[in-house]
Amino acid sequence: MIFEGAYKRNERLLLGALGLLIFAVFWESVVRLGYLNPITASSPSRIAQAFASQWHNGAILKNSRIFLFELTVGFTLAFIVGVTLGIAMGVNRLVEYAADPFVWLIYASPTIAFYPLLMIWIGFGSATVITVTFLLTFVSIVVNTMAGVHAAEPQMIRVLKVFGGKPIDIILKVIIPASLPLMLAGVRIGLSRAFLGVILGEMFSSNAGFGYDIAYYAGQLQTATVFVSIIILIVIGTIINLLFTAVEARLFAWKAR
Amino acid sequence: MAQLEVKDLSLSYPGSRSGSTFLALDKVNVSIEKGEFVTIVGPSGCGKSTLLMLVAALLRPTSGAVQLNQKDVTKPGPDRALVFQDFALLPWRTVIKNVELGLELKKVPSAQRRKEALKYLDMVELGKFCNHYPHQLSGGMRQRVGIARALSVDPEVLLMDEPFGALDAQIRQVMGLELLRIWERERKTIIFVTHDIDEAVYLGDRVLVMSASPGRVIQEVKISLPRPRDLSLRNKAEFTAYRETIWNLLEKQVQANGAWRQDSALS
Ligand SMILES: Nc1ncnc2c1ncn2[C@@H]1O[C@H](COP(=O)(O)OP(=O)(O)OP(=O)(O)O)[C@@H](O)[C@H]1O
Ligand SMILES: [Mg+2]
Secondary structure: OHHHHHHHHOHHHHHHHHHHHHHHHHHHHHHHOOOOOHHHHOOHHHHHHHHHHHHHOOHHHHHHHHHHHHHHHHHHHHHHHHHHHHHHHHHOHHHHHHHHHHHHHHHHOOHHHHHHHHHHHHOOOHHHHHHHHHHHHHHHHHHHHHHHHHOOOHHHHHHHHHOOOOHHHHHHHHHHHHHHHHHHHHHHHHHHHHHHHHHHHHHHHOOOOHHHHHHHHHHOOOHHHHHHHHHHHHHHHHHHHHHHHHHHHHHOOOOOO | OOOEEEEEEEEEEEOOOOOOEEEEEEEEEEEEOOOOEEEEEOOOOOOHHHHHHHHOOOOOOOEEEEEEOOEEOOOOOOOEEEEOOOOOOOOOOOHHHHHHHHHHHOOOOHHHHHHHHHHHHHHOOOHHHOOOOHHHOOHHHHHHHHHHHHHHOOOOEEEEEOOOOOOOHHHHHHHHHHHHHHHHHHOOEEEEEOOOHHHHHHHOOEEEEEOOOOEOEEEEEEOOOOOOOOHHHHHOHHHHHHHHHHHHHHHHHHHHHOOOOHHHHHO
């Protein structure tokens, strides 16, 4: 009876875990039975071993630190610039017209293709990774923030005016809260692009980090070690996503469901 | 000297075709004394909301002027609080935070703000709902939040755009009485738009009857019923006579133009 209740509450989680477990067992079996080449396909037990050795030599912690540092700096800069510029463009037509071409140029351009140039300009390492992360991230935040500002209802702005609100009050008390849902949708897209930006950056223009390790160990055909990095990136991504969802749930308690 | 003067006020909206304009108000003149309770009736679409928005200075007149205490009104301010026809609550704020908005903008400290807001919420019998969000309230409850919000800033002139439009007949009467009580105590100037002729007579010192679009004031009916008023008034012969007069004035306008609202045609 007690178990039944506990099961019901965690059904989703338990069934999901069961599915993963079956997949891992299947993977291990086909490799052990000789249907797949263990060197290229790796296997759960090999990944576990690689994980242990990567943990002991400190690579996991070091790479996580580098990854989170680059992601945080690149994303935070993109967030600050993106939200500020998005609001300015949404509120003021002149700013919008002036900044529009740049935003769309960056949006439309294959940012990754700039890596070699950025390496020439900025050099090898974190600074370049952060720059690309910034470029990839901030446009989606700008574009969505601007759309959010345009979604603020004129009637709400009138309310602020009637009660003597100044332009700054209108921005703080109407425009920002009204644009928040779209703004956060942009931030979510921005985050996933930032994630990609950091990994690609580390692959191309760095000598450390998960991205670098993935490229390096793949070159050495050490697929198990590659999988270790990928799995840790998945875990970090999942945690960030959960945090984000929790923040959204708090911010949007006012929304009718 | 009148407190509020509306002088030859006209307003044209941009029309449906580019370059064309639509005349919504045509040389409206009104003069209102301090502490007066003026009600406005008129066919739907005749420009009642437009007139209130001009007094609130949310719109700029095409010609003419609005003067408060002999000074031209050029920008909105809490001395003229507006109760919006569509409530216009901020959906991301709780009920009490919505009422606090005007006080916040007047830089009232937060503890006092809360106290004031609660006082007015109690007045409209929504004290229990202070932590709800607007989407959790009925239309009538939202409208009462809008009324509390306008009262809380202690305006000189209270502009009310069909503030009881979303209420059922019963609460409507209770709120009417409540508003009269507040008005008798605080002696604010009130401009009250309604499509309910009974309400207009029952509440007002004066009823302004507006023409069909483009809106003009075609007649002012002075209501000399004794105050304080209560519901028994509705059965008095004088009351019925006022209602009759206004009804006849309006009927001509409706025939001239089009629809008068269904619900008031029945009342
Ligand atoms: N923003 C606008 N642009 C163009 N025309 C408008 C605008 N707002 C109102 N109008 C027109 O002006 C006229 C007056 O509108 P208003 O809202 O003041 O009427 P009202 O008397 O308040 O009507 P109701 O009793 O239905 O609320 C209407 O014919 C309407 O179509
Ligand atoms: Mg109206």
